[in-house]
Amino acid sequence: EAGVTQFPSHSVIEKGQTVTLRCDPISGHDNLYWYRRVMGKEIKFLLHFVKESKQDESGMPNNRFLAERTGGTYSTLKVQPAELEDSGVYFCASSRTAIAAKNIQYFGAGTRLSVL
Amino acid sequence: DQQVKQNSPSLSVQEGRISILNCDYTNSMFDYFLWYKKYPAEGPTFLISISSIKDKNEDGRFTVFLNKSAKHLSLHIVPSQPGDSAVYFCAASRFYNQGGKLIFGQGTELSVKP
Numbered sequence: 001e002a003g004v005t006q007f008p009s010h011s012v013i014e015k016g017q018t019v020t021l022r023c024d025p026i027s028g029h030d031n032l033y034w035y036r037r038v039m040g041k042e043i044k045f046l047l048h049f050v051k052e053s054k055q056d057e058s059g060m061p062n063n064r065f066l067a068e069r070t071g072g073t074y075s076t077l078k079v080q081p082a083e084l085e086d087s088g089v090y091f092c093a094s095s096r097t098a099i100a101a102k103n104i105q106y107f108g109a110g111t112r113l114s115v116l
Numbered sequence: 117d118q119q120v121k122q123n124s125p126s127l128s129v130q131e132g133r134i135s136i137l138n139c140d141y142t143n144s145m146f147d148y149f150l151w152y153k154k155y156p157a158e159g160p161t162f163l164i165s166i167s168s169i170k171d172k173n174e175d176g177r178f179t180v181f182l183n184k185s186a187k188h189l190s191l192h193i194v195p196s197q198p199g200d201s202a203v204y205f206c207a208a209s210r211f212y213n214q215g216g217k218l219i220f221g222q223g224t225e226l227s228v229k230p
Contacts, residue, residue, distance in 0.1 A: 041222055107161065
């Protein structure tokens with residue numbers, strides 16, 4: 001079974017540009033999460049999809065961030081326009097169920113975003 | 117306001133000894149806790165979890181202890197092996213549920229010396 005895959009693994013862009021990150025969850029996992037880790041700090045929740053619907057987007061920093069999950073399969077996270085503080089590692093995770101006791105989230109390797 | 121805290125950024129242990137990683141939380145609504153391990157350039161991988169109705173959960177060399185009154189949990193690794201060297205993240209969630217989102221600590225980098 002393939003794991004969670006993220007693309008690209010690393011992106012370097014200039015301030016003001018647009019970047020789109022992609023996540024392919026494990027097949028059959030309805031729950032898809034985006035997290036971000038900035039400068040060695042804690043991993044912070046951004047949002048949660050159940051299939052194609054946004055269940056919780058309380059962690060999205062501002063309206064420069066747009067996440068989509070068309071058809072309930074892969075997801076994209078677009079940052080437009082990117083700012084310096086957006087730099088960090090963006091992780092995607094998926095799980096079969098959101099019930100806490102069974103909610104083992106499987107993480108991708110992350111996309112390291114550097115905004116110069 | 118950080119709800120999950122790992123106050124030790126790093127820990128160094130000799131191979132064969134016990135590693136103890138600590139985690140504190142502030143939100144009494146959390147009722148499910150997890151530990152994830154992360155190697156460089158990889159995503160976090162699930163290690164072990166515990167429900168708030170328990171005070172201990174064991175899986176091989178890994179044991180997690182939960183002290184609800186102190187809002188504290190710890191991960192014990194016995195015996196420690198060089199392959200355990202990684203960053204360990206403590207995470208918490210609510211059962212009834214905020215969609216299963218995980219609240220993570222800052223991580224503790226464990227180094228196991230041969």
